[in-house]
Amino acid sequence: MVALPDKASAFIDWYLAVVEEAGLTDKRYGVKGMNIWTPYGFLARRNLDTVIVREIEATDSQPVEFPTLIPANEFAKEKEHIKGFDAEVFWVTKGGASELDIPLVLRPTSETAMYPVFSVWVRSHRDLPLNVYQIVNVFRYETKTTRPFFRVREIHFFEEHTCQVDEATATERVRSNLRAFRQMAEAFVLPYLAVRRPDWDKFPGAFYSVALDAPVGGARTLQLGSVHHYRENFSGPYGIRYEAPDGSQRLVHQTTFGLSERLLGAVVAVHGDAKGVVFPTALAPYEVVIIPIVGATAGDAPRAAATELRDRLRRSGRRVYLDEGEDRPGAKYYRWELRGAPLRLEVGRREADSRTATAVDRLGRKSTVAFDALEREVGDRLAEFDRALAERAQEAFRGAFAPAGSLDALANSERVRYFSWCGREECGHRVETAIAGALLGTPEEGLPFETGPLGPCIACGAVDGVRWALAGRPL
Numbered sequence: 330m331v332a333l334p335d336k337a338s339a340f341i342d343w344y345l346a347v348v349e350e351a352g353l354t355d356k357r358y359g360v361k362g363m364n365i366w367t368p369y370g371f372l373a374r375r376n377l378d379t380v381i382v383r384e385i386e387a388t389d390s391q392p393v394e395f396p397t398l399i400p401a402n403e404f405a406k407e408k409e410h411i412k413g414f415d416a417e418v419f420w421v422t423k424g425g426a427s428e429l430d431i432p433l434v435l436r437p438t439s440e441t442a443m444y445p446v447f448s449v450w451v452r453s454h455r456d457l458p459l460n461v462y463q464i465v466n467v468f469r470y471e472t473k474t475t476r477p478f479f480r481v482r483e484i485h486f487f488e489e490h491t492c493q494v495d496e497a498t499a500t501e502r503v504r505s506n507l508r509a510f511r512q513m514a515e516a517f518v519l520p521y522l523a524v525r526r527p528d529w530d531k532f533p534g535a536f537y538s539v540a541l542d543a544p545v546g547g548a549r550t551l552q553l554g555s556v557h558h559y560r561e562n563f564s565g566p567y568g569i570r571y572e573a574p575d576g577s578q579r580l581v582h583q584t585t586f587g588l589s590e591r592l593l594g595a596v597v598a599v600h601g602d603a604k605g606v607v608f609p610t611a612l613a614p615y616e617v618v619i620i621p622i623v624g625a626t627a628g629d630a631p632r633a634a635a636t637e638l639r640d641r642l643r644r645s646g647r648r649v650y651l652d653e654g655e656d657r658p659g660a661k662y663y664r665w666e667l668r669g670a671p672l673r674l675e676v677g678r679r680e681a682d683s684r685t686a687t688a689v690d691r692l693g694r695k696s697t698v699a700f701d702a703l704e705r706e707v708g709d710r711l712a713e714f715d716r717a718l719a720e721r722a723q724e725a726f727r728g729a730f731a732p733a734g735s736l737d738a739l740a741n742s743e744r745v746r747y748f749s750w751c752g753r754e755e756c757g758h759r760v761e762t763a764i765a766g767a768l769l770g771t772p773e774e775g776l777p778f779e780t781g782p783l784g785p786c787i788a789c790g791a792v793d794g795v796r797w798a799l800a801g802r803p804l
């Protein structure tokens with residue numbers, strides 16, 4: 330058994346310990362920032378992808394997969410874009426012993442891979458909208474300290490790219506993505522805020538960027554993903570045009586929506602506690618873990634009953650693990666709490682005889698489940714667990730924010746702060762200095778809690794054009 334560092338006072342140490350001890354990742358690979366997806370981590374990641382695919386396909390997006398390598402000439406075509414990623418890309422310059430005529434870039438994201446092809450795919454207004462997504466690995470030469478799931482050099486990445494007839498339709502696609510993310514976040518039981526990034530912090534080449542930020546303790550925030558409106562900034566350089574019904578040639582307006590394995594890191598960061606990881610049901614590699622309690626006098630009955638429970642739950646579509654290892658039951662309870670299983674069922678001699686199992690959820694709530702109503706009762710316990718987890722997360726979310734009336738109030742802040750801002754970049758930078766972090770931006774869909782009225786700008790005191798803004802310390 331290991332003692333985890335204290336989450337509140339040593340968050341990063343706690344996080345690094347918990348992802349390793351829970352067996353989600355193995356950092357012992359010879360390239361910095363490239364971790365191994367262990368079986369347990371891989372299963373969680375697959376569940377993450379399942380939810381993402383379900384929700385994005387419900388908005389009429391179709392899967393594609395583009396190649397990993399991008400020719401340097403296509404990569405260079407969008408000047409603003411290359412300015413954003415040039416310092417972060419891995420290059421492939423040789424094939425065997427020969428230098429390549431055109432060097433290749435390992436995709437850091439796929440605009441420059443897809444858009445030359447979109448210019449061929451899109452011909453007429455009848456080809457629009459074009460909504461496609463892929464879930465692939467992308468590569469970024471990260472120079473800051475890398476952290477499992479939060480900041481890595483090989484990123485498991487979801488990216489949707491769309492082409493729309495005009496700016497208004499592209500704006501509607503942004504809204505549709507935000508609605509889809511609300512559904513995903515509900516499955517992950519993750520409270521978050523949609524925040525429009527200030528111009529100096531938007532995605533390279535974007536008209537505007539909306540980030541999905543989750544508070545993760547103190548003033549820390551984690552960007553879970555982002556949605557971008559590109560207007561014609563990419564379709565111009567890549568020549569993505571269509572013939573409108575009136576016969577004129579027009580450039581498409583584009584959007585993108587990006588998510589990554591950070592969502593898994595966020596689930597660990599937000600729900601995890603002193604005992605370890607806490608998985609919401611939708612993400613848990615195993616929703617139910619069954620532990621037979623076999624003592625010297627128990628005989629075969631507990632093992633037979635546990636096997637029956639496993640087989641029936643599997644047939645009903647549950648992800649189940651029967652822990653038949655040699656460890657004592659106490660050690661198994663400890664391990665599956667550390668690994669975050671939502672529900673465990675304990676079956677000893679007494680349970681086998683009475684055809685009931687003792688159920689304990691990851692929040693420590695104990696109940697009894699009758700074999701006769703197994704499938705329904707397990708479903709009920711998991712739903713109750715998710716509801717309780719959501720309540721706990723909502724309470725922490727509400728407590729993560731505090732108002733600020735002056736720049737002085739931002740220093741050493743232990744909360745994410747909201748305040749009035751005039752919108753000027755100069756004032757934004759003064760806020761960033763004061764909090765030693767970032768001006769996250771302005772809430773895209775309002776603040777999800779009661780506030781007082783807007784006051785003068787926190788930095789310059791101007792009253793004209795003020796809006797709510799948020800600041801914190803992004804991880």
Ligand SMILES: [Zn+2]
Pocket residue numbers: 750751752753756786787788789790791
């Ligand atoms: Zn100001």
